Amino acid sequence: MPLYLVDDGSDDPEVAQVLAEYASRAHVERVDVLNKSKNGNLYRNMQRVYERLSDDTLLVCLQDDTQLTRAVTDADRAEIVEYLHANPGSAILSPAFQRGTISARALSDLQYDSAHHMYYFNRPSPKVAGMHYSDVAMFHVGRLRQAQWRFIEDEFANDKQARELFGQMAYLPCPWAMWVPNAPAYRNRAKTLAWRLGERWSRSGLYPFELMASAQVDAMRARDFEADKPVADRFLTLAGGRELPHPWAYDPLKRWRILRRLNEFEEWIKRVRKALGF
Secondary structure: OOOEEEEOOOOOHHHHHHHHHHOOOOEEEEOOOOOOOOOOOHHHHHHHHHHHOOOOOEEEEOOOOEEEOOOOOHHHHHHHHHHHHHOOOOOEEEOEOEOOOOOHHHHHHEEEEOOOOEEEEOOOOOOOOOOOOOOOEEEEHHHHHHOOOOOOOOHHHHHHHHHHHHOOOEEOOOOOEEEOOOOOOOEOOEOOHHHHHHHHHOOOOOOOEOOOOHHHHHHHHOOOOOOOOOEHHHHOOEHHHOOOOOOOOOOOOOOOHHHHHHHHHHHHHHHHHHHOOO
């Protein structure tokens, strides 16, 4: 299984060290021409890798703030192959858990389909990404290519494209990937004062998950899928016995309204300065 690591010109010494360590067992590529959007070269990099793969390949896209939470087994692979065989119009599946911060309304919309042994959001909205597409997902390369798919520089635009070409995205009943909580992040390679304060107040840092033991995976597979939705806080634990408040946070501004308002003000000031040529 080939592994591709595409780096957007990182100047962090630790990132450079990790990439060097992986160079002997992965395709490591550095992209120095940066896209100035908040997602950098994400979609161009996904397109670059997708174009290199054969039609019979499943492209699994993860990011630097995600991790595999357990081993992907033969049973997992068989489940995916069986689903794709039974649903020739489908091309995108999510291997990720749901965040504990998901609203009760949204979680109730995530319904288990026993016929397909998958979850779907039963009231998809064209205004919400994640119903038909996610940046962290599995893609059937041949079906993307047949539909003349191209990754667009916006998650909502990709969701709209996926809705028109493939319909609803299926969510695996027993996920094996997740965003790590409280990860530090940048927007356009910079942080507002509000963002820095939010990260400080929420103890932002590296909080990887403990890999799930076989007994935990067996219990997850044996659960009541309709009643017990795949929420990360329910099934995963942080490595090294570390603790964070539940539900785990993925946005340092979410807990504090005053920081969200401050961040909006700072972003407004940036737009005004740009419009005035400063």
